[in-house]
Amino acid sequence: MTKVSPAQYPCDMDRLRALMQAAGMDAILAWGGANFRYxxxxxxYFDNPGGSVALIPADPALEPVILVASWVEDAARADNRLGTIRTYPLWIEIGDVEQVRAxxxxxxxxxxxxxxLGANMRSxxxxxxxxxxxxxxxxxEMNSVSAQAFQLLTEALPRARFAEAAGVFxxxxxxxxxxxxACMVKATQLAETGLLAVADAPLQGLDTVGLKQIYDAAVTDALAGDPDSGFNGTRxxxxxxxxxxxxxxxxxxxxxxELVFFDCAVSIHGYGSDTGRTLTFGPPGPEARRIMDAVCAGMDAAIPLLVPGTPMCDVFRAGQDAVRxxxxxxxxxxxxGHTMxxxxxxxxxxxxxxxTRPLEPGMVIALETPLYMRGLGGFQVEECFVITTEGHRRFTTLPRDFLQARL
Known part of the structure; x- marks a missing residue:
């Protein structure tokens, strides 16, 4: 199993400011979720809409600020890599033991x-x-902001001009x-551990909840004795x-x-994997075999194009055309497929x-050519790669075919 050191701060603030300046932005708001964490x-923990916001000015002389609930202030001061922290109250009561004693x-x-929420926007x-x-x-990033929050924000900033920042992020x-x-490699290894455990367990009579319970148990067992694993959950x-x-x-x-479609992920330090296979109980029938062969033909045609400089649309066309x-x-x-x-x-x-964006070294790609056939089942082969200066490196180790399961 790949070992991953404790969380490292990946964000290059100089690069962020350069991207902001190129986009003509004076400041950017990382509105919760992955952008805020990044x-x-x-x-x-309290990542509610309008509850976690980071303000980063384009001018490096101006200090960034983050807005979080007072409940998580101590944790934010311990982990936050930016500057000023502003807090706001929640409905909960937070006492101070020294004041109570005195x-x-x-x-x-x-x-x-x-x-x-309005007070947060005014802050x-x-x-x-x-x-x-x-x-x-x-x-x-407009897609991350609720209509209510954006209305309150524009009311608090009537002279500001807002620009879509999804491309910057x-x-x-x-x-x-x-x-x-390394986080995503470890997440992929754990996802495969869980998927193989599902294939090796007796599945007779189980529904999707039963499958997930087997998967989750195998992942958590694999992490036993590793308190610094960075494990954040499964999907x-x-x-x-x-x-x-x-x-x-x-x-x-x-x-x-029947066939069992299974797509799964694990998160390590917030970074997720993306793995999928179709389980079969014994040799597949000729119809299922023909479809899986076509799905795999799409993967086989697309993978050689996972090299720096290939437009992403060319990878798409190669994969889809091969399935056809x-x-x-x-x-x-x-x-x-998509980035990760x-x-x-x-x-x-x-x-x-x-x-039309070209692939670049350092991009992590999930490639898939799945097909959902009503009345027959879902066909899935999904694999993960990192683009390297020489080509690509595959994270996934499972055979590119049906995964044999048992009853």
């Missing part, structure tokens, strides 16, 4: 029912004004450090038989006559027909 180094504790009003506006940026061009996070790559997407829609719980149960040529001429996808990083979901840019 620029601050702090994984905030009899000096005072009643302090709390927001109800949870926290004051951000004040921080911008203190830095002379209240009328500046402010970058923000994409460019900032696109090429990974060696430490980030399983599964469907059993011809009912190809994945379900959280319930649904069909394994009988041994292998006997599925109607096969059409919106993309056949913080989080366990899909991240752009995508290996799609409209993405």
């Amino acid at each position: 620029v601050t180094g702090f994984a905030n 009899g000096t504790a005072k009643e302090t009003p709390k927001p109800s029912p949870r926290f004051d 951000l506006a004040q921080a911008l004004a203190e830095r002379g940026l209240e009328a500046g061009r402010i970058g923000i 994409t460019d900032l996070r696109l090429c990974k450090t060696d430490w980030e790559i 399983v997407t599964a469907s059993i038989g011809g009912a190809v829609s994945p379900v959280i719980s319930g649904g069909p149960r394994v009988t041994g006559e 040529a292998a006997g599925l001429p109607w096969y059409t996808r919106g993309h056949i 990083g913080l989080g366990m979901g899909e991240q752009g840019p995508y290996l799609s027909p409209v993405e």
Whole structure:
């Protein structure tokens, strides 16, 4: 199992400021989620909408500021790599033991029912004004902001101009450090451990919840004795038989006559893997064999193009065209893969027909050519690669085919 040292701060602030300046932004707001964690180094437990925001001015002479709840202030001071911390109250009561013992504790009003979003937006506006940026061009990833929060933000900053910053964050996070790559390699190894445990366990009568329980137990067992693993959780997407829609719980149960679609991930220090295979109980029938061969033909055609300089759309065309040529001429996808990083979901840019961006060393790519056949089952082969200066390196070690399971 790959060993990963304790969390290292991956964000290059000089690069971020250069990207902001190139985009004509005076400041940028990392609005919670992966962007907030990436620029601050702090994984905030209370990451509610408008509850975790980092303000980074483009001018390095102006100090950044982060906004977090008072409840997580101590943790933020321990992990945060930026400057000033502003806090806001939650509905909860936080006492000070020395004040209680001295009899000096005072009643302090709390927001109800949870926290004051408008006050948070006014606090951000004040921080911008203190830095002379209240009328500046402010970058923000619009997809991460609720309509309510954005309305309150614009009311607090009537002279500011807001610009879409998704591209800045994409460019900032696109090429990974060696430490980030090591996290995703370890996450992939653990995901395969869980998937192989599912294939090796008796599955008769289990639904998707039962499959996930086996997977989770195998992953946690593999981490026993490693208190510094950086483990953050798992994800399983599964469907059993011809009912190809994945379900959280319930649904069909394994009988041994069907295919089982299984897509899974593990998170290490926030960095996720993405692995998938289709389980079969015995030799697949000729129809299933033909479809899996076509799916694998798409992978085999796309993989040689995973080299620096290849436009992402060229990888897409090679993969989709190969599946079509292998006997599925109607096969059409919106993309056949995506970049990876913080989080366990899909991240752009995508290996799609409209993405002309070239592959670069340090990009981590999940490649897949899946097919969901109602009445038959889901066919999945998903693998992860890092683009290197010479070509690529594959994280995934499983054979590119059906994964044999047992009852």
